[in-house]
Amino acid sequence: MSEFSWRTRQAHLARLSEETFNLLIIGGGITGAGIALDAAARGLKTALIERRDFAAGTSSRSTKLIHGGLRYLEHFDFALVREALRERALLHRLAPHxxxxxxxxxxxxxxxxxxxxxxxxxxxxxxxxxxxxxxxxxxxxxxxxxxxxxxxxxxxxxxxxxxxxxxxxxxTDDARLVVELIKTAHERGACIANQVALTGFTRDAQGQINGAELRDELTGNSFAVKALQCLNATGVWTDELRAFTAGQPANGKHxxxxxxxxxxxxxxxxxxxxxxxxxxxxxxxxxxxxxxxxxxxxxxxxxxxxxxxxxxxxxxxxxxxxxxxxxxxxxxxxxxxxxxxxxxxxxxxxxxxxASQSTTAVSREEEIFESADGLLSIAGGKLTTYRLMAERIVDRAVTRLRQHNVKAAPIETERIAIGGGNATHDELVELVGRIAQEERLPRATAQHLVNSYGTEAKRIVELMRSDEQLREPLIKNDEALPHVAAEIVYAARYEMALTLADALARRTRLAMLAELQSDAVLIRCADLMAVELGWNVTERIRQIELMRGELSREYAVTD
Structure with missing residues (x-):
């Protein structure tokens, strides 16, 4: 895959301010990422923005299961279970790693x-x-x-x-699945940027939404983007975004x-x-x-x-x-x-x-809402069925885009390998053995790299060959965590990790798996990212403190 870094983001910010898009997707979780790939694969000119980082919300905090939902049979959700089981098998083929x-x-x-x-x-x-x-x-x-x-x-x-x-x-690894979808959408031509917030919508003379007002969260700069159709895929923030629009649905759902x-x-x-x-x-x-x-x-x-x-x-x-x-x-x-x-x-x-008294009794099916001024919103659903959710809302968007004489190609996501998933299970097993042998790495390390990156593990190997220090484990004396330094460089260069938290919480999952209060680990990772992102000493210290803050807020027990 091609570079997907801060330089890519800069180029994409310029495109956002200069071009008109068929679709603007707000939200970079699993649903938004799936929509971006579906739309880009259909040939639609697609943009996606995320206020924080990809998968920063629910999409990195699930139980990490791709499942049909055995418990849903109790509620007689047979259709939901059947389609989820089909999607489970499909995802195993598209992203076997x-x-x-x-x-x-x-x-x-x-x-x-x-x-x-x-x-x-x-x-x-x-x-x-x-x-x-x-x-x-x-x-x-x-x-x-x-x-x-x-x-x-x-x-x-x-x-x-x-x-x-x-x-x-x-x-599965939920956050990595999101990032791999984002990268695949980028390869298909989608214009994507994290750390970009929506502050409002723009409208035409008839009061229909025709774009959005945005703010770069890293610089504070504001700018507008033009889009024929805006899609709200912000998960638990759906209603906040719908509040910017006119004519909420009368069915009272929220x-x-x-x-x-x-x-x-x-x-x-x-x-x-x-x-x-x-x-x-x-x-x-x-x-x-x-x-x-x-x-x-x-x-x-x-x-x-x-x-x-x-x-x-x-x-x-x-x-x-x-x-x-x-x-x-x-x-x-x-x-x-x-x-x-x-x-x-x-x-x-x-x-x-x-109507439902308990959250456990609320259906997990998704719903699509359409505001009077043209915003399409989707919420609900499950991690497992993200692809179908994306397909359904893009179908709705394509219907609306016909008034602008925009045509879309047929749906392709059933055939598109996700990220490094362009290999069979047997080929991935063979790749593990080859990396372990040729690079003289512990098999557990090779297995971890292939499980996390699929065929893209070969790019991690290239990084290690270019700098022997990148072979070193990030967590010393813990065989259960075989992560290597090259992964931090890869996250910044090929996965648009812009902060230390992006790399440690959502590209690798070390924020969740390790006790990262150690100065040595945080300093080492900040130093690696500093080379890629041009941080000075002050910024490195700031990033470490921001990481500590995220660890205490989001990964520690509070009273």
Missing amino acids: LVEPFPFIVPIYQQSNRNYDHPLKMRAGMFLYDLLAGRHNFARHRRLSVEEALEHAPQLDPQGLQGALLYYDAQ VRPSKGVHLTVSAERLNVTAAWLIPALTGHRFYFVVPWQGRVNIGTTDTDYDEGKDAPGAVAAEVTEILHAINAYFPAAELEPADVITAWAGLRPLISDG
């Missing part, structure tokens, strides 16, 4: 109150799940014996354990943010080799316990939220609630708050008409 089939296990206990539901009902749900997946299924579900269950989780409570049910879904808290702990403290679905101690829901990138993620809660949306964070009571539930099923783990490496929260942009 980022979407990995993975076993999920539900324990079965003799005591009915320790089960999520009756075992026969759960098994019937899994039969239906397999049936809805059809030829797209990874593997059929099966029952595990007590001994097999304990092999997957030695710390699981054996008292009353009767076995478990195993089925397959997939896991975005209802639901907070989901996750904890990241060491794999040594919670020893699991598969993802587990653990019933919550209160309410009819469960927590996921998922091995992920050398750690274990636990979550999530599902509660209404009406506070600041930029940094929701996790509070001590939420952490206690989650640990209490996990310890009830994994008593040998004896997890304590001190075991939590990071705690983080995302906000689901659920669509509500005010």
Whole structure:
């Protein structure tokens, strides 16, 4: 892939101020990124802006699953589950480095109150799940014996354990999926810039939106962009953007943010080799316990939220609630708050008409809203179905663009490899072995690079060959985190990382996986980015302090 750096951003800012676009997408999360690729692939002149960084909101704070949604069968959302299962298989083909089939296990206990539901009902749900997946299924579900269950989780409570049910879904790196989509859209001609805020819309003589007023968040400079159609893909901020427009829909629907808290702990403290679905101690829901990138993620809660949306964070009571539930099923783990490496929260942009009492009962389907002055907004939906969401809103936009004599090519995203996903699974396995052997790297390092970047791992190798110091691990004495210095350079040069937080929180995931208060790690990464971005000493210090602030606000437990 070509350079996608601060220099690219400068060129794109110039284009934004000078050209007229068919589509202007506001929001650089998974939905906006998917829309940008869909539109650019159809030949539409496409622009995307993001107020902060790509995936800075919910799209970097999910449970990191690509799944059909087994639980949604309880609400009879069969169509939603079927299409999500199809998209799951498609994403595994388009991004095999980022979407990995993975076993999920539900324990079965003799005591009915320790089960999520009756075992026969759960098994019937899994039969239906397999049936809805059809030829797209990874593997059929099966029952595990007590001994097999304990092999997957030695710390699981054996008292009353009767076995478990195993089925397959997939896991991903959510933020990297967004970044890879953004890069792929850029390769298709989309004009993309992060750190650009929308401050208002412009209108023609008939009062129809024909562009937007923007502000470069790095310089404070304001400018306007012309666009025939604007699309609002801002997730939990959807209603704030709709407030800029005229003629809100009369159906009374609005975005209802639901907070989901996750904890990241060491794999040594919670020893699991598969993802587990653990019933919550209160309410009819469960927590996921998922091995992920050398750690274990636990979550999530599902509660209404009406506070600041930029940094929701996790509070001590939420952490206690989650640990209490996990310890009830994994008593040998004896997890304590001190075991939590990071705690983080995302906000689901659920669509509500005010009728549902609980956020867990609100549908996960997306909806499209059209204002009287022409803004198209999309919200709701799931990470797994982002591509279909993009397809649907671009279809609506194409219909509106016909009045401007703009034509679009057929939909192509079912065939476009995402980022470094232009290889088969077997070819990626071969690439891991080749990188490990030729570069004399630990296999875990080669595996991490291919899992994160796919075929683009070869560009990381080129960087390491150009400077031997870039082979050095970023985190010393932690084999679970095999990240290398070249990744920070790559993030700045090829992934438009503009801040230290961009590189550590959303290009690599070290803000979530490691305890980064260490001066040595932050200074090393700031020095690497300084060379790429031209930071002086003052700016390096400022970036380190900003990173520390993000860590304390967004990855630490608050009172």
